[in-house]
Each structure stands twice: as C-alpha cells, then as structure tokens.
Amino acid sequence: MTNEQWETLLAVIRGEKVEPLPVGLIIDCPWLPNWAGMSLLDYFSSESMWFDANMKAINEFPEIMFLPGFWSEYGMCTEPSAFGAQCTFWENEFPHAAKVITDFAQVANLEKPDPRIHGLLPMMLHRLKNMQPKIEEAGHAIRFAVARGPMNIASFLTGQTELLMAFYTNPDEAEKLMELVTDFLIDWLTVQVEAFPTIDGIFLLDDIIGFIGEDDFRRWALPYFRRIYDTFDVNVKFLHNDAKGLITAKFLPEMGVNFFNFSFEHTMSEIRELSQNKVTMLGNVPPRDVLAQATPDEVRQCTKTMLDEVGDTSRIILSCGGGTPPAVPSENIRAMMDAR
Secondary structure (H helix, E strand, C coil): CCHHHHHHHHHHHCCCCCCCCCEEEECCCCCHHHHCCCCHHHHHHCHHHHHHHHHHHHHHCCCCEEECCCCCCECECCCHHHHCCCEECCCCCCCEECCCCCCHHHHHHCCCCCCCCCCCHHHHHHHHHHHHHHHHHCCCCCCEEEEECHHHHHHHHHCHHHHHHHHHHCHHHHHHHHHHHHHHHHHHHHHHHHHCCCCCEEEEECCHHHHCCHHHHHHHCHHHHHHHHHHCCCCEEEEEECCCCHHHHHHHHHHCCCEEEECCCCCHHHHHHHCCCCCEEEEEECHHHHHHCCCHHHHHHHHHHHHHHHCCCCCEEEEECCCCCCCCCHHHHHHHHHCC
16 A cells, blocks of 8 residues: 555544545455456466566556555465465465364364464565565555454364354363464464564454354454454554454444454445444445446446445445455446446
8 A cells, every 4th residue: 555545544544534435445366366367376376476466456546445455365275374274276266275173172282383484474474575675666565464363264274164163062172272363363463563664554354253143252253353453553453354244343343443344235324333433444335246247337326326325424435345356347446436
C-alpha cells in the first residue's frame, strides 16, 4: 500500500468520511496468478513472477487498496507446513495441507514451531525481504503482518469436523492445541513485525469461527483472538471471516478488531449494528455470483443497491464479501468502482 492509501485507511477506521468511497480488495492465489497470466505454481515458486503479478494489479487499478498488499503466501499450506503438514502443490490448483493429528492424544507431543526456520515461513519472509527494495521503489510499503487464525490452523492440523467435535469430546486436548497454535501465531506475527518496521497492522483470516455458536465462540475463539490482537500495538486490527459472521460481529470490539471482511450473506447494516458501529467494514458485493460471474451492469446495480441499503458510508471500504475469487474479470472490478 502507498502512504496515501494507508492514511486513507486510517481515516476511514477513525470514522472520517472519505470521498470518493475507497475501494479495497483482498487478493491472493485464488485470483491473482491466473488473472496475471501465470500458473499458481509459477506464482508460488518465482519471486519475480509473484512480484510482477502484484505490480500488474497495482498498475491496472491504482485507485484500489490491495489488501494486505504484496501478500507473501502459499495458500492454506502456509502455517500448517511449520507443524510438519505434508503439502501438495499442483501446477494450477490450490495447494493442500494434509492433517498432522489423527488422534487427539498426539497433541501432548506436538511442539511449537519456530517461524524463523520451520516450514514455508522463512521462505515467505525472505521473499518479502528480497523484494522489499522493489516494493518500496514502486511507492509501496509492507503494512501488515498476516496469518491464518488459530481455529483455522488448528482445523488444518486435525480436520475441521474433528476439531469441532473435540471441543466436546476432548476439551483438554483441544484447549492445549488452541493454546499452542495461539502461542505460535504470536511468535510468527512478531517475527514479521520485527522484520519490517513499516508494519502497522495485523491481519488474521479464519472462517472456522463462523461454524460455531455463541457459547462456543466465547470459549474457543474470543480469548485466543483477543490475546493475539492485544499483543500488538498497531493501528489496524483486521479480521477476515466470510463464513457466517453475525456471532463474530457481536464480539469484534471485545476481540480488539477494528476492520472486518465478512460474508455477503449479511448486510452492512446488520454488521454495523452488531459491532456497535465501532468497526470499519470491508464489503459487501457477492464475490462469486456477482463480482466473478455477473455482467458489469449487474455488478453496478448490485453495488448501488448494497450502498443504498446501508445509507451512511462512514467506516466502509467498498469490496466483495470475502477474498477476490477466481476468474473475476477486470471489467467487473471497474463496474463496482463506477457504482460508488
């Protein structure tokens, strides 16, 4: 992100009205490589191609805040790889991390990884370090420390169904796992913050928190997210959860979140009310059915309808309700921007 974009984001988070309405998109491997004309494997394995893909998006859409900006990632393999997950990379399919835990008794022997040396994490960090001069030469800076959230990572280690069942069948082991993953995440985010002094934001992505009810959220999500966000003295505390998000929205201020990307199935007004109008919203055009698959005219109409519904556009950055999905055409992005 440029300095101007960063200052705009901070202004919106403070509740200031910014005109025209800012636009932001979360971009990573589901959309960026193929849109830029390369395979996912090229994008993951070549620093120069990864950089070129990001620059292509920036040059084509200079008005858009791309979040988190130059995201160094390996899909869902990123953090599980540090725990020893077998990672499978196809030429042009999303990578897959295999389960590490097949019996919750194994949690007792699970060791906390060192993000400086384990898995793909040092590769991610050094990609950013190696490309930092070019990023800054282009007028941008590394603004966010980024990680999947604690429940997301735990679910990749155990399986989603297995983790949710363990909250009831193996609560002691599940708690130990959540504590271990949270400690690891704080270490990983700290390594990023220490490596790049320009970082002033924490970005966590966790859809699994959208699969649980309110009581389970209080027990299995709130304390871990709050501990992570409270650890860092930064201006932007960003959360992505595009699964069911009404319960999450209710707890955002208590979690320490001030910037939220959520499911298109919820209206801006719902999220605003549940979060006590204390949180900046990133959304909320349907990502697949509209931004990726509709006509430009349909995108414009959907965007206008969504903005009319919310009325007051303070604490809003226009986007889609989730990350940018595969196959979004450039003309649909422009149509969404035109509808402001």
